[in-house]
Amino acid sequence: MHSARLLVAVATALLIGLPLAGGSGQAVEGSATASADAVQDAAPKRGFRRADFGGSKPSVDARHVADWIADSGDNGLLDFVVVDKKFAAVYVFGSDAVLRASSPILLGSALGDTSAPDIGERPLSQVLPQERTTPAGRFMGERGRNARDEDVVWVDYDAAVSMHRVLTTNAAERRLERLATPSVEDNRISFGCINVPVAFYETSIRPMFAKTRALIYVLPDVLTPQQVFGSYKVQALVDGRLAAALP
Amino acid sequence: MKFTKHLISGAVALAVAGTLGMAYAQTNAPGTSTPSAQAPARGLDKSATIPSQGTTGSTGTMGTNNSGTMTQQGTSGTTGTMNSGSNATMSNDSTTGNRTTTGSANNRRMNADGTMSTELAARADRG
Numbered sequence: 001m002h003s004a005r006l007l008v009a010v011a012t013a014l015l016i017g018l019p020l021a022g023g024s025g026q027a028v029e030g031s032a033t034a035s036a037d038a039v040q041d042a043a044p045k046r047g048f049r050r051a052d053f054g055g056s057k058p059s060v061d062a063r064h065v066a067d068w069i070a071d072s073g074d075n076g077l078l079d080f081v082v083v084d085k086k087f088a089a090v091y092v093f094g095s096d097a098v099l100r101a102s103s104p105i106l107l108g109s110a111l112g113d114t115s116a117p118d119i120g121e122r123p124l125s126q127v128l129p130q131e132r133t134t135p136a137g138r139f140m141g142e143r144g145r146n147a148r149d150e151d152v153v154w155v156d157y158d159a160a161v162s163m164h165r166v167l168t169t170n171a172a173e174r175r176l177e178r179l180a181t182p183s184v185e186d187n188r189i190s191f192g193c194i195n196v197p198v199a200f201y202e203t204s205i206r207p208m209f210a211k212t213r214a215l216i217y218v219l220p221d222v223l224t225p226q227q228v229f230g231s232y233k234v235q236a237l238v239d240g241r242l243a244a245a246l247p
Numbered sequence: 248m249k250f251t252k253h254l255i256s257g258a259v260a261l262a263v264a265g266t267l268g269m270a271y272a273q274t275n276a277p278g279t280s281t282p283s284a285q286a287p288a289r290g291l292d293k294s295a296t297i298p299s300q301g302t303t304g305s306t307g308t309m310g311t312n313n314s315g316t317m318t319q320q321g322t323s324g325t326t327g328t329m330n331s332g333s334n335a336t337m338s339n340d341s342t343t344g345n346r347t348t349t350g351s352a353n354n355r356r357m358n359a360d361g362t363m364s365t366e367l368a369a370r371a372d373r374g
Contacts, residue, residue: 108373124374132373147371154367157354162372192373 048238051097059087061219068231069217070097074138079208080215081141081163083194085134088187090163090196092204101204104179106166106195108134109188113220113228120160124191132191135159136220136228142213143206153209155194155216163194163216165201 051066058066062084069075069082075095082091085107092101112133119131135156141163144154152162166175167190178186179197189195196205208214220228226247236245356368 119373120370123371127373142367144367145369147369149369152372154372157367157370160371160373164372167374190374195374 048234049097050234050238051093051099053091053099056091056099056102058082058089058091059084061086061225062089062091064233064235065217065219065225065229065231066091066093066097067234068225068229069093071234071237072231074229075215078212078214080217081205081208083134083216083218085136085219085221086184088184090194092208101200103196103200103204104184104187106175106178106187106189108132108190108192111188111221113137113223115156115159115161115192119192120156120158127191133221134190134192134194134218135161136218136223138229139216139218140213141209141216143209151206153205153216155218159192161192161194163196163201163205165198166195 049067049070051063051070053063053066062082066082069080075093075097077095079095080093080097082093083089083105084091088105088107090103090105091099093099110130110132112130113136115133115135116127116131119127137156139155141153141155144152144157144162146152146162146164150164152164155161155163166179167173168175173189175189175195178189179195217229219225225231230247232247233245236242354367356364356366358364
């Protein structure tokens with residue numbers, strides 16, 4: 001009897017400890033020692049938080065990461081943005097993990113989750129096609145200006161990746177049309193920057209970063225969200241399936 | 248009688264020597280004060296961590312990317328450098344151990360009056 005109670009207590013403590021791990025993954029690994037029975041007893045006692053997408057229907061990965069942010073509190077007190085590269089979409093959340101707005105986006109033309117070394121220091125003419133990636137990861141976004149003197153939100157300053165109003169300077173690229181089509185295959189056109197519709201930038205992005213910074217989570221193309229963020233599956237925890245929740 | 252006198256004199260001499268020795272040892276004991284180095288202020292930091300705080304003045308470097316770390320930052324007047332295209336240097340505050348930015352760029356733009364803006368310097372992006 002005592003051992004059963006202990007097991008439940010341990011499992012509860014581990015579950016409560018998951019958010020404190022902050023995505024490090026290390027604390028999460030240890031929780032695999034708890035038995036499934038104990039987890040089922042313990043799980044309902046902990047209040048899980050999930051992101052509120054309202055009427056939007058995000059991809060599995062976007063839902064997974066947003067839920068993890070909401071449950072773990074990884075964003076602290078900051079608003080945050082989730083960029084879903086695979087589905088060429090951006091989701092803007094308040095610090096309470098309630099969706100404020102979403103939009104289609106344009107991305108780097110190459111698949112990949114990292115940036116080539118020194119790519120931020122090279123002119124665009126020296127960036128190879130396979131290097132035109134939008135890097136995945138957790139970034140502290142903040143406003144700034146680019147060399148065209150446009151206000152932008154810097155995603156990865158060192159790698160010269162920003163989020164800005166859609167560029168229309170090269171008509172041959174048909175960026176506005178690419179944004180308008182329902183397909184996501186044609187949304188890969190930039191050298192790495194994230195292009196959003198002008199109206200969306202003015203109403204949702206610019207105000208968000210006007211006075212403070214916010215976190216930007218760029219989901220991966222090749223890696224898994226768990227590999228990039230050390231995230232866990234909140235839905236699996238809600239269901240009491242701890243093993244399935246682990247990265 | 249003489250023997251007793253010598254014995255007493257010897258004991259007194261020993262006692263005096265011992266007392267003086269103890270007093271000397273106490274006044275020359277190592278101090279208990281330690282350097283009160285504090286974690287440096289991280290105003291420009293994105294998520295940098297500072298794992299160790301040295302007291303011997305070694306030089307550290309600090310990245311300005313998302314995972315930059317500072318190692319072995321001394322507290323006795325040495326300076327660390329910030330890399331990733333930045334020219335800023337970090338110096339010690341002699342009283343608190345906090346660092347102050349003394350460099351010129353540090354990826355932040357300069358205001359017209361020569362002061363450092365909180366905004367990132369303009370640069371080319373990847374469209």
